[in-house]
Amino acid sequence: MRPTFALASVLAFLAWTVSAPLNGVQASDSQPNIIFVLYDDLGWGDLGCYYQNESKHDRTHSTPHWDAMAAEGLQMRNHYCPAPVCAPSRASLLTGVHQGHAAIRDNQFDKALPNVPTMASVLKSAGYKTALIGKYGLQGNGKSAETWPAYPTKRGFDEFFGYVRHRDGHVHYPADKWPIANSEGHANPVELWHNGEEISSELKGCYTADLFTAKSKQYLVDHQANSPDQPFFLYLAYDTPHAAIQYPAAPYPDGMGVKGGVQWLGEPGNMINTVGPIDSYQHPDYANQGWTDAEIRFATSVRRLDDLMGDLLQTLRDLEMEKHTLVVFSSDNGPHSESYIRNVNYDPTSFQSYGPFDGMKRDCFEGGIRVPTIAWWPGKIAAGIDRNPSQFHDWLTTFADLAGASVPARADGVSLVPTLTGEGEQTPPTTYVEYFNGGKTPNYDDYEPARRGARRGQMQAIFMDGYKGVRHNIQSHEDAFEIYDLENDPGEANNLAGTSPKFVQLQQRMHDRVLQLRSVNESAQRPYDKEPIPSDDSLNADASMRVTYSPTKTRVVSRLDDSQSVNVDVDEIDVEQALRSAQQGNVRVQTVVSVEETGRYALHLTASSDAVLRLHDAALIDTTGQAETDVTVEAYLEAGTHPVDMIVRLAGNDAIPALELTPLPNEPARKTSKRKKAK
Structure with a gap:
């Protein structure tokens, strides 16, 4: 590898010679409001316009409001969740990294979302007001808003209203006992929180899909009345149609929008206008079809969500916000097979909720990971169908692009703005x-x-x-x-x-x-964790180091604009003096390392602040949010050339960033190399 001093000198050279003013992102008229709606276990095949309307199956249901939304927006028919189950999907969505880099993987429910930039905190840094309404499940150990280490208001959300714990989201009447449940855990009332207060006792008879939508509508009304010039980000995360297939408590109210549909009343015991006998309302389109009770329940649940989307969009129109608001909806994974009702089974075969695919929730075949996704923004997004693969971790980068916010260096996604707007060239996403x-x-x-x-x-x-x-x-x-x-x-x-x-x-x-493109996570070990990272023989080991510098006052290490890049040929300079006068900012160093033998290596990075280092696209070092960086990681590398891409945040002091690559004692050689064995 290149000598340590060369890297330090490049950083010092930039700090000494570049004197652009500090810049920060401010709210502007061009920043759209953003609403991301996430459904729980909604199958790709559950949308009428995707599958149900053309299905030859003997049972079908309808989704007229989603179909209308799709006719006006972009149907992203090849959009993928990060993993075919709830917690890792939601974690990757909020932190903008795929499952090869996520801290929450596999079935790690209720694990704390790490203290890194989130979709909410990135948009908040750009002047947005942020809210999460609905299901969370990423809070960590604790028993209250104060003691949960990753409570939503500690991860960038100004306001939170909903279920904190994963299991609480299995039932959809937080304040009421459900007598037909298959267990005491699903029969008893659960906790629902608003900011720092547990409020489930105030929610008698409230069906959560209605409750979360009514609260969201009220959020829009209040925002327009109190801070119409400030952009907002609303993450509306439903807990249906997942888990308990419970009926709503009342028919859908007449009308939609500000003066119709579900309404927030805000009175304990009468919080919304659809309070009624719990688990009681069957949609009339499905009640007399000869279906099982479980099938009527599921179809009614999906139809309710469809009505609620129509209500939400009409509220935007009534408030004259629709042309300045991007609405995206998706699902956290493929369809489920559960009812949570004693002695009752439900399978997604009833309506072929997985569409024309094989697989469901917990499968990596298409039915488990391809999720229904529509982007709607009148006047900005033209009606159409996109069939290019993209994935949840692309949304953080996309929203940051729209907001004019700095993209965290740790983010794996690309901006989908060209796909959404039809303007510019789309960078191909990584879908993994x-x-x-x-x-x-x-x-x-x-x-x-x-x-x-x-x-x-x-x-x-x-x-x-x-x-x-x-x-x-x-x-x-x-x-x-x-x-x-x-x-x-x-x-x-x-x-x-x-x-x-x-x-x-x-x-x-x-x-x-x-x-x-991935890194090892000890909490989710894989059979390929100890394989050597393959080299790239197309690289030139003698290529010049490429350096990009951007002065910024962002507090996390961020991506840089390639238009600011310069190639540096470093002569003798006063490194120590240059670093003392360095501005706060981000430096990106792209270079190539040459490894003579396949084996284990120690990668040691010291810096005055946080850093992200990728070998190929594998983030081997990520110290985002740390006061300083002094970290050593082990990498198993194949002989040959490897690209290194490192972004370091300069803190404006005299610490000299240094990177070292040192051979380690190797394990016994493998009998057959990976390259020869792969078939």
Whole structure:
């Protein structure tokens, strides 16, 4: 690797020679309001315009308001969740990293969201007012708003109203006992919080889908009345149609918008205008179809969410906010198979909620990870259908782009603004999934025979060159990916792996790529954690170091604009004096390291503030939010050349950033190399 002093000198040179003024992001007229609506376990096939309207199945339901929204907006038909279950999906969404870098993985429910930039804090730094209404489940250990370390108001949200704990979101009447539940835990009242206060006793007869929407509508009304010039970010996270398939308490109220539909009354015991006998209202379109009670319950739940979206959009129109508000909705994973009712089963086969795909919640086949997604913004987003893969972690970068906010250096996503607006060139996103589950894919008759009842285990999916690679029950990194052409084979029936030299090569590239874009997490160990990161032989080991500097007063290490980059040829300078006069800002260093032998190496970085270092696209060092950086990580590297991309935040003092790469004693050599074994 290049000498440590060369890196320090480059940073010092920039601090000495660049004197642009400090800049910060301020709220402006161009910043749109942003509403992100997340449904819980809503299948891709549950939308009328995606699947139900054309389905030949013997049971279908309808979603007229989502269909109308889709007709006016962009249908993102190849959008993916980060993992096919709730907690990791929501964590990746809020922190803008895929599951190869996330702190919350697999089934780590109620684990604390790390104290890093979130979608809310990034937008708040750009002048936005922020609110979370609905389900959270990322709070960490504790018993109150004060003691939960990652309570929403500690992660960038100005206001929180909803369920904190994951399990509380399994039922949809927080204040009422549910006598037909399959367990005491699901029968008894649960906690619902508003900022620092637990308020479930005030919510008798309130169905959460109605409650969260009424609260959101009131939020919009209050915002327009009190701070119309300040942009807002509202994260509306429903807990339905997941878990208990409970009926609403009343028919949908007449009308929609500011003067109709669900309304926030704000009176304890009469908080909203649909308070009534819990678990009682069947939608009349489904009540006399000869369906089971579980099927009527599920279809009624989905139809309720559809009505609520129509109500929310009409509220924006009534307030004349629709042309200045981006609304995106999606689902945290594929459809579920549960009712939480004693001696009652429900399966997504009832309405083929997984659409034309195989898989459901907890599968990495399409039905488990492809989620219904629509972006709506009248006058800005044209009606249409986008079929390019994208993923949850792209939204943080996208919203930061729209808000004019600094994008955290740790973010994995790209801005989807070109896709949304049709303006500019879209950078291809990284779409990647990893997840573990000890169960099996269901034995549904409309699934491919080979995967019915197949063990899930360690799972992984990667998208490359228009193809999807997926593998389940991974035993070692040598296991082959199944490769599918989803455009022509959405059901993943025709495995192309090994069918031609093209797919043999793609198989190897997929094997290499998944090691080059992720980092090891000890809480979620994988069979490929100890594989060497493949080199990139196309790189020039003697290429000049590329350096980008941006003076900024952001308090976290952030991405830089390539238009500010300069190539530096460093001569002798007074490093210590230069660092003493350094401005606060971010420096990006891109270089290439050459490794002579495959083996274990220590990567040691010291700096005066936080830093993010990627080898290829794997974030091996991420000290975002730390007062200073002095960290050593172990990397197993293949012989050859590797790109290094590091962003360091200068704190304006005389500490000299230094990076060292040192060989470590190696483990016994493997009998067969990964490159030769992958098939």
